[in-house]
Amino acid sequence: MGSPPSRLLVSAVVAALLAVAACGSRSPSVEGAPTAETTAKGDKGTLTVGLLNPLTGPFAALGTDVNAGFELYLKSKGGVLSGYGIKVVKEDEGTDPAQGTTKARQLVEQSKAQMVVGLVNSAIAYAVAPYLEQAGVPLLITVAGADGLTRKKGGNTFRVSYTSSQDVMPLGEYTCKTLGHKKAAILGLDYSFGWEAAGGFARAYEDAGCAVIQEIYAPLATQDWGPYVNQIKKDEADVVYVVAPGSDGIRLLKAYRDFGVKLPMVAHGSTVDETTLPTEADTAEGVISSLHYTPQIKSAANDALVAAFTQERKKSANQYADDGWTAGMVLEQALSQINGAPTAENLRAALAKVKVESPRGPVSFDAYGQAVYNIYIRKVEQRDGGWVNSIVSTIPDVNQFFTYGEEKYLTFPGYDKLKGTWAK
């Protein structure tokens, strides 16, 4: 009866590991099933919008915030945008490319969605975008940041959120010219978003006349950032630029402070956005970052978003809420410009001409469907007992090619190939 490790036990462990691996991306769900809700009656009829965001898995919080932003905007308009009653069908992309494509198919073929709004993970966006193009259903991306998603002129894909490099190119220039930090160490995540967000900063920073002296990349979901923080050349660098959204950012900042690194830190805005800032708290104090949104923007449009979102979700508004909300505004204005039926053709043409005053400021699209908007240089400060990203500087109308111009920018090699070459 003594039961030292038997074969069954070993096979049990293997089964357990497989189960864990299979369930790694499946975790808690709050709202899984598509919602059937009563659609408000519009004078011009009904438009079906598929909301395709992750409601389970590691990005569940982001997807839920985007959906809340979109639905709150819709609610503020009584469910009617430009005369169309909007029927929302929510599906869960689950941060799984297979599930994402299946759900996109389902939205188009079963729910008859006339437009799809959403996508958080770039890998899924790459899988879903060509399908929607072929199916003739316009796609409005709300988070997925891969640079390559908006590189086709007059395409079917529009994006209200950022390309991974767009929001940090101005920060590169700002760090060199305004802050005067001449030598930077880069500490980022080792996957496409990390490379693009590091590369955008490095390119603008070096072209402004400063030098990247070190690049350190850590795998996604690194538990202990100690080994990486310890490698920073503290005696040589003037500043550390970091890219680490979500819990990686929390762990990175903690390790940075715990190991007593005193160098000033600049960051991609997602590293210290409002989803992680309450937890980062004083470890983020003084961090300068750039992003297209901060709840600190003073405008009537932003006040409306902040009030509605804070009341509904009991937490601070953030870039994802703004992405969803702005997607709603964009759709509304596109619909208002359409004469006749909202066919895919008409929707695309109307989307390309949209120019709205959203909570983040003016938003329009370039010829590639990528949003052009203001970038805010922000600083983490304590205010009223909480932590906020207050605005230090505003750079108006930044497009995905920054000051390089599209022709020149498109001849640059991809950031995946430039990773590791910035530091001389």
Added chain:
Amino acid sequence: MSWLTHTLNGLAYGSLLFLVASGLTITFGLMRTVNLAHGAFYLLGGYLAYDLASRGTDYWLAMVIGVVGAAVAGMAAQRLLLHRLTGQELPQIVLTLGVALVIGDQILAHYGGDPISPPTPPGLTGPVELGALVFPKFRLVLIGIALGLALLVSALLRYTPIGAKVRAAVDDQEMARSVGIRVPLIFLLVFGLGTGLAAFAGVWGGAFTSLSPDSGFEVLLLALVVVVVGGLGSIPGAYVAALAVGLVEEFGRVLFPGWAMFTLYASVALVLALRPQGLLGKAAPR
């Protein structure tokens, strides 16, 4: 000096892994209950302590309530569910996985999916500076706590009457029953101890690495690695394995950054190829 820092940090990370694995080596390694809910109890402890502390409860009280709360939940799961499946590994896998998902769902529903971080124990924030060496206080203390815990738990199992009863109950249930040992009670208490340790690791590990509703599975995987490499049921084995894993992770990340994901699992495969029973495990009698 940087080598000393890296070594210390590897030991600190290993110590954290030991905190997580110590509970699992008791429930899974010793009691032979395949416990995939271990990561969930880790989360439960961490979230409870975080919740209380953020409402202004004293840190140490919050920690104790978190640990005891999770231990009670663990005992309830053992008594009501697992207890019926003694010795049936596959049903245990499915059941504990279910428990883990239910707990994860509840955490997501109550606290949302944004990552949280239980506070660092008061007085242990920031670095300690010894000449050129700058090292976080909390991590130094963690090394000491893990060593103390390893000694305490292995002494408990090896030298106390309770420990003798536990070993008897695990090794031969029928014989243990026949000499008057209350096996179900012993198992209940041992499971409570295991989940309590998981919760303690959650409170302190959360302060180290932050928590989110799906981080339970990441932690479970590392704990399984430590328990299997150390040898099932061996506390000293788990301790040695945890430190080794911590050091391999640390130096792997510094010396071969491109292979960061690979170094750990490669060394695990190597250890198990040479010693299938784990570093300090008993060889299986044929």
